């Protein structure tokens with residue numbers, strides 16, 4: 001049966017693809033965006049466009065759209081791959097934590113509450129790991145780290161969990177590095193390869209936990225439709241790779257050499273301080289996601305890269 005969904009982050013990489021899939025299958029999508037006028041151009045066919053700023057989360061007309069919706073999917077957040085001034089770090093946090101808090105407060109006020117909240121999070125929750133090929137695998141039960149990004153994820157998830165007290169089913173999606181050529185990390189990583197200077201970052205022994213954009217969107221839809229799914233779910237492929245193997249696979253897919261290493265400074269130019277997470281790496285496995293019955297279309301990297309690069313625009 002068609003659902004009514006409130007979606008934040010619909011103008012973003014993941015939200016944009018999800019919006020297309022939801023509308024295609026007949027769901028009604030109410031988008032909460034900073035600029036409804038530009039969203040109307042970009043996201044045709046939404047059920048409603050309402051002004052909402054994740055960073056302030058201030059109340060407004062948008063709150064009325066929460067009542068009567070079947071689910072809220074919250075994917076807003078200022079990009080992490082940027083230069084981190086003290087002010088920007090605050091924005092990274094506020095646009096996730098304050099934004100989520102405002103959505104849950106609106107649910108509290110709504111007479112007819114949504115049944116489900118699918119909330120964004122990131123594998124940054126677990127922090128980074130040392131450059132070792134045999135480091136421990138991080139499943140959903142691993143403890144959170146204490147660095148800046150981990151703390152943002154913990155606070156972000158904590159706000160989402162508050163909705164459980166209202167009887168709302170909450171699924172938290174801890175996303176890895178999303179591979180898509182439309183935007184995001186892969187596009188930035190491809191640049192040095194196309195200049196024939198691509199290769200692993202640093203010693204290449206750090207782990208790279210990735211997910212194909214289709215699997216990311218499929219997983220969000222799966223969690224939306226699976227009434228028994230609640231808690232944390234890692235959205236990263238079952239076969240993470242070391243950065244060395246990622247560079248090899250990307251070089252092969254692009255028919256480019258991959259024997260130069262990318263210095264951390266070059267990565268910082270591409271990703272800003274958010275580069276740390278990529279440079280240090282983490283080995284994440286989607287244990288609960290698989291146990292919940294989700295089937296990855298792209299569990300292994302070579303097929304994922306082949307598919308994404310074939311659809312490059």
Ligand SMILES: NC(=O)c1ccc[n+]([C@@H]2O[C@H](COP(=O)([O-])OP(=O)(O)OC[C@H]3O[C@@H](n4cnc5c(N)ncnc54)[C@H](OP(=O)(O)O)[C@@H]3O)[C@@H](O)[C@H]2O)c1
Nearest residue numbers: 009011012013014033034054055076077078122175177178
């Ligand atoms: N892509 C990845 O590799 C990845 C990995 C791990 C976690 N995630 C998380 O998954 C979520 C979606 O990722 P994405 O890649 O689709 O994100 P994205 O393309 O950067 O878009 C996220 C949305 O956040 C809103 N936003 C951006 N800057 C903002 C600001 N300064 N203040 C308030 N809102 C702002 C925008 O919504 P409006 O302009 O419509 O208001 C935008 O559509 C994010 O929270 C991200 O942290 C993504």
